[in-house]
Amino acid sequence: MTDCDFLVVGHGIAGATLAYVLRQRGHQVLVYDPGQANSASNVAAGLMNPVAGKRFALTWRGAELLPFAAEFYRELEQRFGQEFFVETPIFKLFSSVEEQNAVLARSADNPWEHFVAGFETADPALPGVHGPFGGAWLQHGGHVAVRELLAALAGEGTRDGWLRAETFDWSRLSTDADGATYAGQVRARHVVCCEGAAAVRNPYFSWLPLTPNQGEVLDVECAGLSTAQVLNRGAYVVPVGAARFRVGATYRWPPFADGVTAVGREELAARLSVITDLPFAVVGQRAGVRPAVRDRRPLLGPHPTVPSLSFCGGYGSKGVMLAPRLAVLLADWLEGRAEIWPDTSLQRYNALQPISVS
Structure with a gap:
């Protein structure tokens, strides 16, 4: 025994x-x-995003959870001598003038604490990024090599x-x-x-x-696209090295297919095409099932x-x-x-x- x-x-x-x-x-x-x-x-791409969703709201308990997680993963990096957590800016692209105005109007009350570093009201001219309405720079987030x-x-x-x-x-x-x-x-x-x-x-x-919820992600190669930050507009675009990016994610409620789908690939490719005009090649696709709660x-x-x-x-x-x-x-x-x-x-x-x- x-x-x-x-x-x-x-x-x-x-x-x-x-x-x-x-x-x-x-x-x-x-x-x-x-x-x-x-x-x-x-x-999972392992994204830690302090401000997310259509409402552009501070993540639940984000002020406590994010720094705690970062310290935890750095401890594991020391243990194994590997890099797991990359703290990087996240640029949330605005999808319209209306969204830009709504977020800027809320910014006077600082509902996001110290996680919003600043705003762009015009295209920030990031390499390969299509951002005519500007966006918000988020800080103290990043991604984990899960x-x-x-x-x-x-x-x-x-x-x-x-x-x-x-x-x-x-x-x-x-x-x-x-x-x-x-x-x-x-x-x-x-x-x-x-x-x-x-x-x-x-x-x-x-x-x-x-309620099981299926998500698909793509691995893409896109030469020339900015790697200095995570991009987010309808999809996240996480740089993973050598002009490669992880793009995700879809949300499918039951019933859903077992494994990757052509529909998921097309959906994510279309979302990436909104963020960049550069050509890209899909080099991988994965699907997993999340445990979602109502x-x-x-x-x-x-x-x-x-x-x-x-x-x-x-x-x-x-x-x-x-x-x-x-x-x-x-x-x-x-x-x-x-x-x-x-x-x-x-x-x-x-x-x-x-x-x-x-």
Whole structure:
């Protein structure tokens, strides 16, 4: 029998950050993950955007989450001797004079704190960028090499034996007042589900209001396009080196196709064509499924009736920004040192839970 303090199911950005925090605190952690190359975390461009959306609003808890995430990823860079986080300006192109006027009118109240560095009211003349209406310069954001980060952590887990490249079978889990036993082989004080969108099939958590949302991204080559910033207008354009960019992302609600689609490719190519007049070549395309929540807030905390079981996820498209701080929050709660934030707690949806767990 293998004994551990915490059994974490899933090693996407949510599970990987939680497992790392718990291990750093001296806990014995065992992680199960099937190692899917097309998981949402592996497909993501890893953008951390402080001001986003059609309303041009400050990201939820952005003033706390962004600097915390940046420090967290820099710690991992020191650990592995690799660059994972690139802090870079983000230029949000205005799509019309009306949008420009609306944003500038709001700027007097400074609703974005220190994350907006300034505005352009005319074309900023960035190389290869079509921006006739100007835009807003955002600062203290950037992007994370999520695939490389997860690979580094997984490599460590395989070497040290805390990561098992297996699909977790929830039907083989039994729980009691003191913890949980899996497949008659593993005993844990607590089990945390970090399965992402796959949690919709979890017998313990399928009642949660998770809606899988598919996103596709393109890798393109575009010689001459400015690489000094991330571009954003209907799509993000993230420089990844050697005149290559990651362009995304689409949003598809069920039912959606399994894998990449021609429709997704055409949609993203059309969005990129609005940002630049330069010719570009699509050199790659990927699709992943995000775990979206109806109120666009993450889901964190204990199962309502099974005390040895918790959930961590529902991060949607903001996983790289949310994961570090929420991993620490959940770890603090597991250690009895903090309460789960009410706006992230599973308790807000307790009424949806069935009477019994099958």
